[in-house]
Amino acid sequence: NAGVMQNPRHLVRRRGQEARLRCSPMKGHSHVYWYRQLPEEGLKFMVYLQKENIIDESGMPKERFSAEFPKEGPSILRIQQVVRGDSAAYFCASSPAGGSNSPLHFGNGTRLTVT
Amino acid sequence: KNQVEQSPQSLIILEGKNCTLQCNYTVSPFSNLRWYKQDTGRGPVSLTIMTFSENTKSNGRYTATLDADTKQSSLHITASQLSDSASYICVVSSANFGNEKLTFGTGTRLTIIP
Numbered sequence: 001n002a003g004v005m006q007n008p009r010h011l012v013r014r015r016g017q018e019a020r021l022r023c024s025p026m027k028g029h030s031h032v033y034w035y036r037q038l039p040e041e042g043l044k045f046m047v048y049l050q051k052e053n054i055i056d057e058s059g060m061p062k063e064r065f066s067a068e069f070p071k072e073g074p075s076i077l078r079i080q081q082v083v084r085g086d087s088a089a090y091f092c093a094s095s096p097a098g099g100s101n102s103p104l105h106f107g108n109g110t111r112l113t114v115t
Numbered sequence: 116k117n118q119v120e121q122s123p124q125s126l127i128i129l130e131g132k133n134c135t136l137q138c139n140y141t142v143s144p145f146s147n148l149r150w151y152k153q154d155t156g157r158g159p160v161s162l163t164i165m166t167f168s169e170n171t172k173s174n175g176r177y178t179a180t181l182d183a184d185t186k187q188s189s190l191h192i193t194a195s196q197l198s199d200s201a202s203y204i205c206v207v208s209s210a211n212f213g214n215e216k217l218t219f220g221t222g223t224r225l226t227i228i229p
Contacts, residue, residue, distance in 0.1 A: 004158070006158075035219075040221065041221055042119070042204065042219035042220055042221040042222065043159070043204075043219040044219070045216065045217060091158050091159075093158075103149075103161045103164060104161065104217075105161075106151075106158030106159045106160070107158050108156070108157050108158045109156075109157075109158055
């Protein structure tokens with residue numbers, strides 16, 4: 001029973017390139033959340049998705065960032081024209097339902113470094 | 116503005132000793148409070164979830180308390196082990212019209228030394 005799988009674990013991009021981060025939720029989970037963590041800071045909410053729907057993207061920058069969770073396949077967080085400030089750990093979490101008491105299961109993150 | 120503050124920022128204790136981590140929050144409306152353990156380089160792992168009506172919950176050597184009146188929570192670790200070395204994150208959930216938001220603290224970095 002695999003947990004939340006994120007890949008790649010580490011990603012290095014030059015300024016101006018695109019970064020694609022993938023997240024496969026736990027089996028049976030249809031709710032996916034993306035968070036960003038800067039060193040010495042707490043996780044910051046970016047976006048909440050269900051299959052084929054963005055439910056809440058209030059934490060995601062309006063420009064350069066996009067997310068999707070297609071009917072088939074993993075959820076993708078896409079960052080276009082990366083800048084040094086995008087360097088961070090990006091965590092994906094999934095839950096079986098969107099209720100407030102549903103535990104979140106986190107992946108081990110993708111560490112993005114922009115050079 | 117919803118905020119979660121944790122103390123201490125870091126803590127070093129000897130193996131076998133007990134310790135208590137603190138969490139104060141100003142989150143409204145309150146839905147639940149969660150404690151997570153995050154090992155270096157890994158994602159957070161849930162330890163406990165407490166709703167408004169619960170004031171204590173245990174998970175093995177971890178015991179969380181919640182005082183919803185003073186908006187404080189604590190995580191007590193008993194008989195610490197080297198594997199307890201990690202960051203412990205307090206997370207408070209607020210739900211408004213079914214839209215849940217989680218506010219994360221910055222964590223307490225716990226180091227257990229032999």
